[in-house]
Amino acid sequence: MRIEKKFNVISLIIIAVFAAAYVAFYFLAHHLFEGTTALMLCLAGCLAIAIIALIFLKKYVTKNIVLPLKNIHSGSSAIITAINEGNFNNRIDIKTEDEFEDLADNFNRMSSVLQTREAALKDVSEKEQNVIRSLTMLSEMMGFITSELKFESILQTFLEMTRSLLKAEHSGIFIFEGESKKLKLFKTTIKGNAPVSLDCARAMLAGPLGKAAKTSSVLRINEATAEFPPDHPAVRNFMAVPLRSSKNKMSALLVTINKNGGFTLDDEDTLFSFAFQAFQSLVLHEVLARLAVTDGLTGLYNHRAFQEKLSEETNRAERYFKTFPLIMLDIDHFKSFNDIYGHQTGDLALEEISKIIRNELRTVDFPARYGGEEFIIILPETGCDGAVIVAERIRRAVAEHQFMSESGERLLLTISAGVACYPTDAALEEDLIKKVDKALYFA
Template sequence: QKLIRELSILTEFIGYVVSEKDVELLFKRLVERAKDLLKADCGAISISQGDNRGLYYSTTEQLDLEALQSILRKRGTTLDDLLSSQELINTEITNPTIQRLYRIRYALFMPLSTSTSLRGVIALFRMDAPFSEDDENSLFNFAFQAFQTISLQNELSKLAKTDGLTGLYNHRVFQERLKEEIMRAQRYKKRLFLLMADIDHFKRINDTYGHQTGDRVLKTVAEIIRKSVRQLDFPARYGGEEFALLLPETDCENAFKVGERIRKAIEEHEFRLDNGETFKLTISIGIACYPFDSRDREELVKMADSALYHAKESGRNRVCLYSSIAQ
């Protein structure tokens, strides 16, 4: 009966993972189902990806992240220590203040990891009964499978949204975001700037140094663009050696400054070959503005492309505003 119940909860959860796209909701559901599985009084989960501490969720408001970290510190460990050691901790909380504040006495901490950069720690708590070895096995069997499934779904979702070479958003997602940003700009009467950027003489780089070097160039240029913009900006690989960038909540002067910052950073960057030889390259950028240049999505892209073409025709390695060539 116990095994059937565990399999039923796991099967139901995996079905939920397949249908739910919101990763935050998935992790919330994971800790809630783990709590039900072990008949715990409350539970919490802390998720990180790479160097970024991401989501924290607790089934009770009082048990926030600081409280969880405090409980671990009293035991002489931290979340990072648990992730490094991958050690499951089944312990009694002897501190009377913590017992009284959070109404918990027994704790079970389990680190979660995958082959991706996604990692986490799930914690379950009881007041009246300690966790048994069977509880440990049940939590491991459920949480391990559930976390792996979420991680895989997360990676598949990323692959569907991002360009495999550069890690930037792909053309399809860019078009969706452009539509959303135009609607938002229209609703709140804001400006939206679209930058189209194209690496100058990229074919010559491929022909001279080979396609592997060309791929490294694309990855490096993408990283330079990513580091040159704000978090709310939206960089994407538009196709080939062309990149697109959406800049909401800004003005013409700052949009031009962003373009110049990217252009200058690429112009000054030394690209290095495997044999130690270095070379430099440049990029041309065209900028169009919603609603002043156009209120239509497709036309806005064409205008940014026209500004980019003008930058190329004017000698390359420059930033061109559509408004300056339309006059």
């Protein structure tokens, strides 16, 4: 040990000096004096040498043992206090080139190790908290999905939860239809004076965001402005995560914008784990909701959905003094058609007529299968004359269409149409349906 070695050297030096001084005083005293006087002088000299040696030893011990111990004591106390306060930067600075310096270095290394461990534990704790927050929000999201009927309301809540989960300023989602990747819907949490339009959304998809959507690859950029159009609010950083439903019925690109410090790989994992599960539930909700209001054969709205829409449109027209017409369509001699060519050919004919009806209508119009071979259409914000034109256009398109039997035989079908208007022909829903049915009967 280095301290022990130092003490051995000092001890040998003191003993050697003391012995040499004793011999020197002994010969000097006996050369100059005799008897008791010589002995007393010799002892006095040795005592003086001993006192000097003790003074030297005290200074040495103070410098090399006492002061380092004091520094270690005060330094270790300061380190412990700082660690309790979360500060791991305090250090003990001792340069003695012995075990005291090693002891101080051990304290310093211990502080560094604790700092590393504390950072690791903090990181693990933050990850666990993120997982817990993600699971909690996912649970809340599932509850909201089961209680809310409107898909867009659910989507808006999903975006707010996403933004909150990553502590970002904004979030948005692009919804695409199936494999076509055609933009179906765009939603964002951006509000106020600078809302993001659908045109702005399409412009964003012309850049790297569109590439991320097509290649299904995550895009995480912490210094970016070029990917967003000029009319979009300022963007410091963003992350885009592609999402796809099972069986490719729907896909999406989820974008989070502006997070202090930028987005990390952990943010990517957190967002994906939350968003993927939530998106599957969103798509399932949309599919189930659509099935609940859709006719299984034709893909048009069913009778129940029509009744709800008619009630909604009647209330709106009454409140704002608007008018709207109903068109009822019936396939001529369809029972005979089924008897001759079979129900499978009849079902194919119903599907094709439904496609013709959709192609001749606007997106705001509401076509439904009323029952059997009858169809009914609500035309919001349209006059009676306009409804007659639409009905005639559909009638002509069906008459000109060539239907096919299972054997490949070309077939022709015609339809009849009746029109009635609210409130001109009737002010009550039931009466309006009776009026349009009567108009169809006399067509």
